[in-house]
Amino acid sequence: MSGHGTPIKMTSRKCGPLTGIAEVPGDKSISHRALILGALSVGETRISGLLEGEDVLDTAKAMRAFGAEVTQHGPGEWSVHGVGVGGFAEPDQVIDCGNSGTGVRLIMGAMATSPIAATFTGDASLRKRPMGRVTDPIAMFGAQAYGRQGGKLPMTILGAADPVPVRYATPMASAQVKSAVLLAGLNAPGQTVVIEKTPTRDHTERMLRGFGAEISTEETAEGHVITLQGRPELVAQEVAVPRDPSSAAFPVCAALIVPGSEIVVPGVSQNPTRNGLFITLKEMGADITFENEREEGGEPVADLRVRYSELHGLEVPAARASAQIDEYPILSVVAAFATGVTRMPGVHELRVKESDRIDAMARGLEANGVKIEEDEDTLIVHGCGPQGVPGGAIAASHLDHRIAMSFMVLGMAAQEPVSVDDGSPIATSFPVFEDLMAGLGARIVRENG
Numbered sequence: 348m349s350g351h352g353t354p355i356k357m358t359s360r361k362c363g364p365l366t367g368i369a370e371v372p373g374d375k376s377i378s379h380r381a382l383i384l385g386a387l388s389v390g391e392t393r394i395s396g397l398l399e400g401e402d403v404l405d406t407a408k409a410m411r412a413f414g415a416e417v418t419q420h421g422p423g424e425w426s427v428h429g430v431g432v433g434g435f436a437e438p439d440q441v442i443d444c445g446n447s448g449t450g451v452r453l454i455m456g457a458m459a460t461s462p463i464a465a466t467f468t469g470d471a472s473l474r475k476r477p478m479g480r481v482t483d484p485i486a487m488f489g490a491q492a493y494g495r496q497g498g499k500l501p502m503t504i505l506g507a508a509d510p511v512p513v514r515y516a517t518p519m520a521s522a523q524v525k526s527a528v529l530l531a532g533l534n535a536p537g538q539t540v541v542i543e544k545t546p547t548r549d550h551t552e553r554m555l556r557g558f559g560a561e562i563s564t565e566e567t568a569e570g571h572v573i574t575l576q577g578r579p580e581l582v583a584q585e586v587a588v589p590r591d592p593s594s595a596a597f598p599v600c601a602a603l604i605v606p607g608s609e610i611v612v613p614g615v616s617q618n619p620t621r622n623g624l625f626i627t628l629k630e631m632g633a634d635i636t637f638e639n640e641r642e643e644g645g646e647p648v649a650d651l652r653v654r655y656s657e658l659h660g661l662e663v664p665a666a667r668a669s670a671q672i673d674e675y676p677i678l679s680v681v682a683a684f685a686t687g688v689t690r691m692p693g694v695h696e697l698r699v700k701e702s703d704r705i706d707a708m709a710r711g712l713e714a715n716g717v718k719i720e721e722d723e724d725t726l727i728v729h730g731c732g733p734q735g736v737p738g739g740a741i742a743a744s745h746l747d748h749r750i751a752m753s754f755m756v757l758g759m760a761a762q763e764p765v766s767v768d769d770g771s772p773i774a775t776s777f778p779v780f781e782d783l784m785a786g787l788g789a790r791i792v793r794e795n796g
Protein backbone atom coordinates (compact mmCIF):
# COMPACT_ATOMS: atom_id res chain seq x y z
CA MET A 348 0.00 0.00 0.00
CA SER A 349 1.25 3.45 -0.79
CA GLY A 350 1.01 6.52 1.30
CA HIS A 351 1.91 4.84 4.58
CA GLY A 352 5.66 5.32 4.49
CA THR A 353 7.94 8.34 4.54
CA PRO A 354 7.53 10.58 1.51
CA ILE A 355 10.43 10.18 -0.94
CA LYS A 356 11.49 13.48 -2.51
CA MET A 357 12.86 12.89 -6.00
CA THR A 358 14.70 15.18 -8.41
CA SER A 359 15.17 14.75 -12.14
CA ARG A 360 17.92 16.62 -14.05
CA LYS A 361 18.45 17.40 -17.71
CA CYS A 362 20.12 14.39 -19.34
CA GLY A 363 21.82 13.39 -22.58
CA PRO A 364 20.02 11.37 -25.28
CA LEU A 365 17.94 8.46 -23.98
CA THR A 366 18.88 5.23 -25.73
CA GLY A 367 18.22 1.52 -25.36
CA ILE A 368 15.38 -0.90 -24.83
CA ALA A 369 12.68 -0.11 -22.27
CA GLU A 370 10.96 -3.28 -21.10
CA VAL A 371 8.04 -1.88 -19.13
CA PRO A 372 6.11 -4.10 -16.70
CA GLY A 373 2.81 -5.91 -17.22
CA ASP A 374 -0.49 -4.15 -17.75
CA LYS A 375 -2.11 -3.05 -14.49
CA SER A 376 -5.72 -3.37 -15.68
CA ILE A 377 -5.15 -6.87 -17.03
CA SER A 378 -3.19 -7.93 -13.93
CA HIS A 379 -6.05 -7.00 -11.58
CA ARG A 380 -8.54 -8.83 -13.78
CA ALA A 381 -6.36 -11.96 -14.12
CA LEU A 382 -6.30 -12.30 -10.33
CA ILE A 383 -10.01 -11.62 -9.88
CA LEU A 384 -11.19 -13.86 -12.72
CA GLY A 385 -8.73 -16.53 -11.60
CA ALA A 386 -10.29 -16.36 -8.14
CA LEU A 387 -13.79 -16.76 -9.64
CA SER A 388 -12.81 -19.76 -11.79
CA VAL A 389 -12.70 -23.46 -11.19
CA GLY A 390 -9.16 -24.84 -11.32
CA GLU A 391 -5.74 -23.24 -11.38
CA THR A 392 -5.11 -20.10 -13.43
CA ARG A 393 -1.45 -19.50 -14.30
CA ILE A 394 -0.39 -15.91 -14.90
CA SER A 395 2.87 -14.75 -16.45
CA GLY A 396 4.06 -11.15 -16.63
CA LEU A 397 1.84 -10.05 -13.74
CA LEU A 398 2.56 -6.47 -12.69
CA GLU A 399 4.04 -6.67 -9.21
CA GLY A 400 3.08 -3.12 -8.30
CA GLU A 401 1.43 -2.29 -4.98
CA ASP A 402 -2.04 -1.90 -6.52
CA VAL A 403 -2.00 -5.41 -7.94
CA LEU A 404 -0.38 -6.94 -4.85
CA ASP A 405 -3.25 -5.50 -2.80
CA THR A 406 -5.73 -7.22 -5.13
CA ALA A 407 -3.81 -10.50 -4.74
CA LYS A 408 -4.10 -10.15 -0.96
CA ALA A 409 -7.81 -9.42 -1.27
CA MET A 410 -8.41 -12.52 -3.40
CA ARG A 411 -6.77 -14.61 -0.65
CA ALA A 412 -9.09 -12.99 1.91
CA PHE A 413 -12.09 -14.07 -0.21
CA GLY A 414 -10.86 -17.67 -0.19
CA ALA A 415 -8.71 -18.10 -3.33
CA GLU A 416 -5.25 -19.61 -3.13
CA VAL A 417 -2.86 -17.10 -4.70
CA THR A 418 0.81 -18.08 -5.04
CA GLN A 419 3.85 -16.36 -6.46
CA HIS A 420 6.20 -18.82 -8.18
CA GLY A 421 8.82 -16.40 -9.51
CA PRO A 422 9.07 -12.84 -10.85
CA GLY A 423 5.73 -12.17 -12.59
CA GLU A 424 4.78 -15.87 -12.38
CA TRP A 425 1.67 -16.46 -10.29
CA SER A 426 -1.08 -19.00 -9.87
CA VAL A 427 -4.61 -18.60 -8.57
CA HIS A 428 -6.63 -21.54 -7.39
CA GLY A 429 -10.18 -20.23 -7.73
CA VAL A 430 -13.35 -20.80 -5.73
CA GLY A 431 -15.76 -20.57 -8.71
CA VAL A 432 -18.52 -18.04 -9.47
CA GLY A 433 -20.52 -17.46 -6.27
CA GLY A 434 -17.87 -19.22 -4.18
CA PHE A 435 -16.30 -16.24 -2.38
CA ALA A 436 -15.90 -16.75 1.40
CA GLU A 437 -16.61 -13.89 3.80
CA PRO A 438 -13.29 -12.19 4.62
CA ASP A 439 -12.36 -12.06 8.32
CA GLN A 440 -10.37 -8.87 7.84
CA VAL A 441 -10.82 -5.44 6.31
CA ILE A 442 -9.94 -5.40 2.60
CA ASP A 443 -7.33 -2.66 2.14
CA CYS A 444 -6.99 -1.80 -1.55
CA GLY A 445 -4.24 0.75 -0.91
CA ASN A 446 -4.15 3.33 -3.73
CA SER A 447 -6.19 1.36 -6.24
CA GLY A 448 -9.53 2.51 -7.61
CA THR A 449 -9.58 -0.41 -10.02
CA GLY A 450 -8.90 -2.92 -7.25
CA VAL A 451 -11.60 -1.73 -4.86
CA ARG A 452 -14.30 -1.11 -7.48
CA LEU A 453 -13.85 -4.40 -9.32
CA ILE A 454 -13.72 -6.41 -6.10
CA MET A 455 -16.85 -4.70 -4.76
CA GLY A 456 -18.61 -5.76 -7.96
CA ALA A 457 -17.24 -9.29 -7.80
CA MET A 458 -18.55 -9.87 -4.22
CA ALA A 459 -21.82 -7.92 -4.55
CA THR A 460 -23.92 -10.90 -5.60
CA SER A 461 -22.68 -13.33 -2.93
CA PRO A 462 -24.36 -13.53 0.51
CA ILE A 463 -21.33 -12.21 2.38
CA ALA A 464 -20.21 -8.93 3.96
CA ALA A 465 -16.91 -7.21 3.34
CA THR A 466 -15.45 -3.93 4.57
CA PHE A 467 -13.18 -2.00 2.22
CA THR A 468 -10.68 0.76 2.83
CA GLY A 469 -7.64 2.31 1.19
CA ASP A 470 -4.99 5.00 1.53
CA ALA A 471 -5.70 8.73 1.97
CA SER A 472 -6.09 9.13 -1.82
CA LEU A 473 -8.51 6.22 -2.27
CA ARG A 474 -10.58 7.28 0.76
CA LYS A 475 -11.37 10.55 -1.07
CA ARG A 476 -12.58 8.89 -4.29
CA PRO A 477 -16.26 8.37 -5.17
CA MET A 478 -17.63 4.85 -4.70
CA GLY A 479 -21.28 5.75 -5.37
CA ARG A 480 -20.62 5.06 -9.05
CA VAL A 481 -20.29 1.37 -8.09
CA THR A 482 -22.62 1.15 -5.09
CA ASP A 483 -25.53 2.59 -7.18
CA PRO A 484 -25.53 -0.22 -9.76
CA ILE A 485 -24.72 -3.02 -7.29
CA ALA A 486 -27.73 -1.89 -5.22
CA MET A 487 -29.85 -2.80 -8.28
CA PHE A 488 -28.60 -6.39 -7.93
CA GLY A 489 -29.74 -6.31 -4.27
CA ALA A 490 -26.45 -5.44 -2.52
CA GLN A 491 -26.32 -2.85 0.27
CA ALA A 492 -23.52 -0.38 0.95
CA TYR A 493 -22.72 1.40 4.21
CA GLY A 494 -19.99 3.95 3.73
CA ARG A 495 -19.02 7.46 4.75
CA GLN A 496 -20.95 10.49 3.55
CA GLY A 497 -20.56 11.09 -0.16
CA GLY A 498 -20.08 7.39 -0.79
CA LYS A 499 -16.49 7.28 0.46
CA LEU A 500 -14.39 4.50 1.99
CA PRO A 501 -14.22 2.88 4.49
CA MET A 502 -17.35 1.09 3.38
CA THR A 503 -19.09 -2.20 4.13
CA ILE A 504 -20.91 -4.04 1.35
CA LEU A 505 -23.57 -6.64 2.15
CA GLY A 506 -23.79 -8.84 -0.91
CA ALA A 507 -27.21 -9.82 -2.29
CA ALA A 508 -28.41 -13.23 -1.06
CA ASP A 509 -30.88 -13.47 -3.92
CA PRO A 510 -29.43 -11.33 -6.74
CA VAL A 511 -31.41 -10.22 -9.77
CA PRO A 512 -29.77 -9.37 -13.10
CA VAL A 513 -29.44 -5.74 -14.08
CA ARG A 514 -29.62 -3.52 -17.15
CA TYR A 515 -27.41 -0.51 -16.54
CA ALA A 516 -26.39 2.49 -18.62
CA THR A 517 -23.15 3.84 -17.14
CA PRO A 518 -23.57 7.56 -16.38
CA MET A 519 -19.87 8.28 -16.92
CA ALA A 520 -17.22 6.74 -19.19
CA SER A 521 -15.70 4.25 -16.75
CA ALA A 522 -14.29 0.80 -17.37
CA GLN A 523 -14.19 0.29 -13.61
CA VAL A 524 -17.96 0.82 -13.30
CA LYS A 525 -18.68 -1.32 -16.36
CA SER A 526 -16.44 -4.06 -15.00
CA ALA A 527 -17.95 -3.93 -11.50
CA VAL A 528 -21.42 -4.43 -13.03
CA LEU A 529 -20.27 -7.31 -15.26
CA LEU A 530 -18.47 -9.03 -12.38
CA ALA A 531 -21.58 -8.67 -10.20
CA GLY A 532 -23.64 -10.04 -13.11
CA LEU A 533 -21.61 -13.25 -13.07
CA ASN A 534 -23.53 -14.54 -10.05
CA ALA A 535 -26.96 -13.20 -11.01
CA PRO A 536 -29.31 -15.51 -12.92
CA GLY A 537 -30.22 -14.36 -16.46
CA GLN A 538 -28.71 -11.58 -18.53
CA THR A 539 -26.88 -8.57 -17.17
CA VAL A 540 -26.58 -5.73 -19.68
CA VAL A 541 -24.24 -2.73 -19.55
CA ILE A 542 -24.65 0.17 -21.97
CA GLU A 543 -21.82 2.64 -22.56
CA LYS A 544 -22.15 5.88 -24.53
CA THR A 545 -18.52 5.62 -25.58
CA PRO A 546 -16.62 2.36 -25.30
CA THR A 547 -14.02 2.18 -22.54
CA ARG A 548 -11.16 -0.30 -22.14
CA ASP A 549 -12.51 -3.75 -22.90
CA HIS A 550 -10.20 -6.07 -20.95
CA THR A 551 -13.02 -7.40 -18.76
CA GLU A 552 -15.08 -8.40 -21.77
CA ARG A 553 -12.12 -10.01 -23.55
CA MET A 554 -11.02 -11.89 -20.47
CA LEU A 555 -14.50 -13.02 -19.42
CA ARG A 556 -14.86 -14.51 -22.89
CA GLY A 557 -11.45 -16.16 -22.50
CA PHE A 558 -12.48 -17.69 -19.16
CA GLY A 559 -15.58 -19.20 -20.81
CA ALA A 560 -18.39 -16.74 -20.10
CA GLU A 561 -21.05 -16.05 -22.71
CA ILE A 562 -20.70 -12.34 -23.46
CA SER A 563 -21.58 -10.32 -26.54
CA THR A 564 -21.19 -6.71 -27.60
CA GLU A 565 -23.11 -4.71 -30.17
CA GLU A 566 -23.44 -1.11 -31.32
CA THR A 567 -27.03 0.12 -31.14
CA ALA A 568 -28.82 3.47 -31.09
CA GLU A 569 -28.43 3.34 -27.27
CA GLY A 570 -24.66 2.96 -27.49
CA HIS A 571 -22.17 0.17 -26.94
CA VAL A 572 -24.23 -2.67 -25.43
CA ILE A 573 -22.60 -5.56 -23.55
CA THR A 574 -24.67 -8.59 -22.61
CA LEU A 575 -23.46 -11.20 -20.14
CA GLN A 576 -25.19 -14.49 -19.43
CA GLY A 577 -25.15 -15.03 -15.64
CA ARG A 578 -23.95 -18.04 -13.66
CA PRO A 579 -21.37 -19.38 -16.11
CA GLU A 580 -18.74 -21.82 -14.98
CA LEU A 581 -15.50 -19.91 -15.45
CA VAL A 582 -12.65 -22.21 -16.34
CA ALA A 583 -9.08 -21.54 -15.19
CA GLN A 584 -6.79 -20.15 -17.91
CA GLU A 585 -3.19 -19.38 -18.74
CA VAL A 586 -2.91 -15.60 -18.90
CA ALA A 587 0.13 -13.89 -20.45
CA VAL A 588 -0.11 -10.24 -19.41
CA PRO A 589 1.11 -7.84 -22.15
CA ARG A 590 3.19 -4.77 -21.24
CA ASP A 591 1.30 -1.73 -20.02
CA PRO A 592 0.78 1.07 -22.59
CA SER A 593 0.14 3.49 -19.72
CA SER A 594 3.59 2.72 -18.28
CA ALA A 595 5.18 2.69 -21.76
CA ALA A 596 3.91 6.26 -22.11
CA PHE A 597 6.65 7.54 -19.75
CA PRO A 598 9.78 6.33 -21.60
CA VAL A 599 8.06 7.04 -24.95
CA CYS A 600 7.30 10.66 -24.02
CA ALA A 601 10.72 11.12 -22.40
CA ALA A 602 12.43 10.01 -25.63
CA LEU A 603 10.29 12.44 -27.65
CA ILE A 604 11.38 15.48 -25.62
CA VAL A 605 15.05 14.69 -24.83
CA PRO A 606 17.09 15.74 -27.91
CA GLY A 607 18.96 12.97 -29.73
CA SER A 608 17.01 10.10 -28.09
CA GLU A 609 16.09 6.85 -29.77
CA ILE A 610 14.56 3.98 -27.78
CA VAL A 611 12.58 0.82 -28.39
CA VAL A 612 9.70 -0.17 -26.12
CA PRO A 613 8.84 -3.78 -27.00
CA GLY A 614 5.54 -5.64 -26.69
CA VAL A 615 3.26 -2.72 -25.87
CA SER A 616 -0.47 -3.36 -26.05
CA GLN A 617 -2.11 -1.55 -28.96
CA ASN A 618 -5.64 -2.38 -27.87
CA PRO A 619 -7.73 0.32 -29.57
CA THR A 620 -9.42 1.14 -26.25
CA ARG A 621 -5.95 2.01 -24.83
CA ASN A 622 -3.83 3.45 -27.64
CA GLY A 623 -5.16 7.03 -27.80
CA LEU A 624 -1.90 8.60 -26.62
CA PHE A 625 0.14 7.09 -29.44
CA ILE A 626 -2.34 8.43 -32.02
CA THR A 627 -2.26 11.88 -30.42
CA LEU A 628 1.55 11.93 -30.31
CA LYS A 629 1.75 10.98 -34.00
CA GLU A 630 -0.65 13.84 -34.78
CA MET A 631 1.69 16.18 -32.85
CA GLY A 632 4.50 15.13 -35.17
CA ALA A 633 6.09 12.33 -33.13
CA ASP A 634 8.48 9.94 -34.82
CA ILE A 635 7.07 6.64 -33.53
CA THR A 636 7.08 3.47 -35.60
CA PHE A 637 5.11 0.35 -34.74
CA GLU A 638 7.26 -2.67 -35.52
CA ASN A 639 6.62 -6.39 -35.34
CA GLU A 640 2.85 -6.06 -34.85
CA ARG A 641 1.44 -9.29 -33.42
CA GLU A 642 -0.95 -10.76 -30.82
CA GLU A 643 0.16 -11.60 -27.27
CA GLY A 644 -2.09 -12.73 -24.43
CA GLY A 645 -5.19 -11.99 -26.53
CA GLU A 646 -4.15 -8.34 -27.11
CA PRO A 647 -2.67 -6.71 -30.22
CA VAL A 648 0.91 -5.63 -29.38
CA ALA A 649 3.77 -3.87 -31.21
CA ASP A 650 7.38 -2.84 -30.56
CA LEU A 651 7.53 0.94 -30.48
CA ARG A 652 10.60 2.69 -31.89
CA VAL A 653 10.63 6.29 -30.70
CA ARG A 654 12.95 9.13 -31.74
CA TYR A 655 13.27 12.67 -30.41
CA SER A 656 10.84 14.87 -32.35
CA GLU A 657 9.94 18.49 -32.76
CA LEU A 658 6.27 18.56 -31.82
CA HIS A 659 3.40 20.95 -32.33
CA GLY A 660 0.32 21.55 -30.19
CA LEU A 661 -3.18 20.61 -31.27
CA GLU A 662 -6.74 20.04 -30.11
CA VAL A 663 -7.06 16.49 -28.73
CA PRO A 664 -10.49 15.10 -29.67
CA ALA A 665 -12.69 14.72 -26.58
CA ALA A 666 -13.97 11.46 -28.08
CA ARG A 667 -10.49 10.02 -27.58
CA ALA A 668 -10.43 10.70 -23.83
CA SER A 669 -11.30 7.15 -22.73
CA ALA A 670 -8.57 5.61 -24.86
CA GLN A 671 -5.88 7.74 -23.20
CA ILE A 672 -7.49 8.70 -19.89
CA ASP A 673 -4.43 7.89 -17.73
CA GLU A 674 -2.03 9.49 -20.20
CA TYR A 675 -3.18 13.13 -19.92
CA PRO A 676 -0.63 14.00 -17.21
CA ILE A 677 2.33 12.87 -19.33
CA LEU A 678 0.72 14.30 -22.49
CA SER A 679 0.55 17.69 -20.78
CA VAL A 680 4.33 17.44 -20.16
CA VAL A 681 4.96 16.69 -23.84
CA ALA A 682 2.65 19.60 -24.74
CA ALA A 683 4.84 21.91 -22.63
CA PHE A 684 7.79 21.17 -24.96
CA ALA A 685 5.73 21.51 -28.15
CA THR A 686 5.33 24.63 -30.25
CA GLY A 687 1.85 26.15 -29.94
CA VAL A 688 -1.14 25.37 -27.80
CA THR A 689 -2.47 21.91 -26.86
CA ARG A 690 -6.13 21.89 -25.87
CA MET A 691 -7.44 18.83 -24.04
CA PRO A 692 -11.25 18.94 -23.67
CA GLY A 693 -13.55 16.25 -22.21
CA VAL A 694 -11.28 15.37 -19.30
CA HIS A 695 -13.45 16.00 -16.21
CA GLU A 696 -12.94 12.36 -15.09
CA LEU A 697 -9.33 13.35 -14.34
CA ARG A 698 -10.65 15.24 -11.33
CA VAL A 699 -11.56 11.97 -9.52
CA LYS A 700 -8.43 9.91 -10.10
CA GLU A 701 -5.73 9.32 -7.45
CA SER A 702 -5.61 13.13 -7.36
CA ASP A 703 -7.38 15.91 -9.21
CA ARG A 704 -5.03 15.45 -12.15
CA ILE A 705 -6.07 18.66 -13.96
CA ASP A 706 -5.24 20.69 -10.88
CA ALA A 707 -2.07 18.74 -10.00
CA MET A 708 -0.61 19.10 -13.51
CA ALA A 709 -1.71 22.73 -13.88
CA ARG A 710 -0.11 23.82 -10.59
CA GLY A 711 3.09 21.82 -11.11
CA LEU A 712 3.57 22.97 -14.71
CA GLU A 713 2.88 26.61 -13.80
CA ALA A 714 5.46 26.39 -11.00
CA ASN A 715 7.94 25.14 -13.63
CA GLY A 716 7.29 28.09 -15.96
CA VAL A 717 4.58 26.73 -18.28
CA LYS A 718 1.46 28.77 -19.07
CA ILE A 719 -1.75 26.82 -18.35
CA GLU A 720 -5.47 27.43 -18.67
CA GLU A 721 -8.13 25.12 -17.28
CA ASP A 722 -11.83 24.75 -16.67
CA GLU A 723 -13.81 21.93 -15.07
CA ASP A 724 -13.52 19.75 -18.19
CA THR A 725 -10.49 21.10 -20.08
CA LEU A 726 -6.74 21.48 -19.70
CA ILE A 727 -4.88 23.84 -22.01
CA VAL A 728 -1.07 23.89 -22.18
CA HIS A 729 0.82 26.70 -23.91
CA GLY A 730 3.92 25.01 -25.30
CA CYS A 731 7.28 26.65 -24.62
CA GLY A 732 8.59 25.58 -28.05
CA PRO A 733 12.25 26.24 -28.92
CA GLN A 734 12.68 28.51 -25.85
CA GLY A 735 12.39 25.38 -23.68
CA VAL A 736 10.68 24.69 -20.36
CA PRO A 737 12.32 26.59 -17.48
CA GLY A 738 11.79 23.94 -14.74
CA GLY A 739 13.41 24.59 -11.35
CA ALA A 740 10.42 23.91 -9.06
CA ILE A 741 9.04 21.23 -6.77
CA ALA A 742 5.67 19.76 -7.77
CA ALA A 743 3.28 18.05 -5.34
CA SER A 744 2.42 14.48 -6.34
CA HIS A 745 -0.72 14.19 -4.17
CA LEU A 746 -0.24 10.41 -3.69
CA ASP A 747 -0.54 10.03 -7.46
CA HIS A 748 1.97 7.84 -9.33
CA ARG A 749 1.23 9.34 -12.74
CA ILE A 750 1.75 12.90 -11.47
CA ALA A 751 5.08 11.92 -9.87
CA MET A 752 6.37 10.17 -13.02
CA SER A 753 5.19 13.00 -15.28
CA PHE A 754 7.23 15.59 -13.39
CA MET A 755 10.28 13.31 -13.40
CA VAL A 756 10.01 13.20 -17.20
CA LEU A 757 9.62 17.01 -17.28
CA GLY A 758 12.95 17.32 -15.44
CA MET A 759 14.76 15.21 -18.07
CA ALA A 760 14.45 18.00 -20.65
CA ALA A 761 13.75 21.18 -18.63
CA GLN A 762 16.51 23.79 -18.22
CA GLU A 763 16.60 23.47 -14.41
CA PRO A 764 16.02 20.33 -12.28
CA VAL A 765 12.44 19.39 -11.40
CA SER A 766 11.46 17.71 -8.11
CA VAL A 767 8.42 16.00 -6.68
CA ASP A 768 7.68 16.09 -2.98
CA ASP A 769 6.86 12.37 -2.90
CA GLY A 770 7.73 9.78 -5.53
CA SER A 771 6.75 6.80 -3.38
CA PRO A 772 3.38 6.29 -5.18
CA ILE A 773 5.31 5.31 -8.33
CA ALA A 774 5.56 1.83 -6.78
CA THR A 775 1.81 1.35 -7.20
CA SER A 776 2.04 0.89 -10.98
CA PHE A 777 5.68 1.06 -12.14
CA PRO A 778 7.98 -0.20 -9.38
CA VAL A 779 11.02 -0.34 -11.70
CA PHE A 780 10.53 3.18 -13.12
CA GLU A 781 13.71 4.72 -11.68
CA ASP A 782 15.99 1.83 -12.71
CA LEU A 783 14.42 1.54 -16.15
CA MET A 784 14.74 5.26 -16.84
CA ALA A 785 18.31 5.32 -15.46
CA GLY A 786 19.15 2.46 -17.85
CA LEU A 787 18.10 4.70 -20.75
CA GLY A 788 20.24 7.58 -19.46
CA ALA A 789 17.89 9.56 -17.21
CA ARG A 790 19.20 11.27 -14.05
CA ILE A 791 16.67 10.83 -11.26
CA VAL A 792 17.85 10.89 -7.65
CA ARG A 793 16.13 10.30 -4.34
CA GLU A 794 16.81 13.16 -1.96
CA ASN A 795 15.87 10.99 1.03
CA GLY A 796 14.48 7.50 1.65
Ligand SMILES: O=C(O)C1=C[C@@H](OP(=O)(O)O)[C@@H](O)[C@H](O)C1
Binds near residue numbers: 524
Ligand atom coordinates in the same frame (compact mmCIF):
# COMPACT_ATOMS: atom_id res chain seq x y z
O1 LIG B 1 -10.69 -0.49 -15.52
C1 LIG B 1 -9.51 -0.17 -15.34
O2 LIG B 1 -8.59 -1.01 -15.19
C2 LIG B 1 -9.18 1.26 -15.30
C3 LIG B 1 -10.09 2.18 -15.73
C4 LIG B 1 -9.86 3.64 -15.73
O3 LIG B 1 -10.59 4.21 -14.66
P1 LIG B 1 -12.14 4.67 -14.79
O4 LIG B 1 -12.97 3.48 -14.93
O5 LIG B 1 -12.41 5.40 -13.51
O6 LIG B 1 -12.17 5.57 -15.99
C5 LIG B 1 -8.40 3.99 -15.55
O7 LIG B 1 -8.27 5.34 -15.24
C6 LIG B 1 -7.73 3.14 -14.50
O8 LIG B 1 -6.36 3.43 -14.40
C7 LIG B 1 -7.84 1.67 -14.82
Ligand SMILES: C=C(OP(=O)(O)O)C(=O)O
Binds near residue numbers: 749
Ligand atom coordinates in the same frame (compact mmCIF):
# COMPACT_ATOMS: atom_id res chain seq x y z
C1 LIG C 1 -6.48 5.95 -12.38
C2 LIG C 1 -5.58 4.99 -12.17
O1 LIG C 1 -5.74 3.90 -11.37
P1 LIG C 1 -6.88 3.49 -10.34
O2 LIG C 1 -8.16 4.18 -10.73
O3 LIG C 1 -6.93 2.01 -10.41
O4 LIG C 1 -6.42 3.94 -8.97
C3 LIG C 1 -4.27 5.04 -12.86
O5 LIG C 1 -3.53 4.06 -12.75
O6 LIG C 1 -3.92 6.04 -13.51
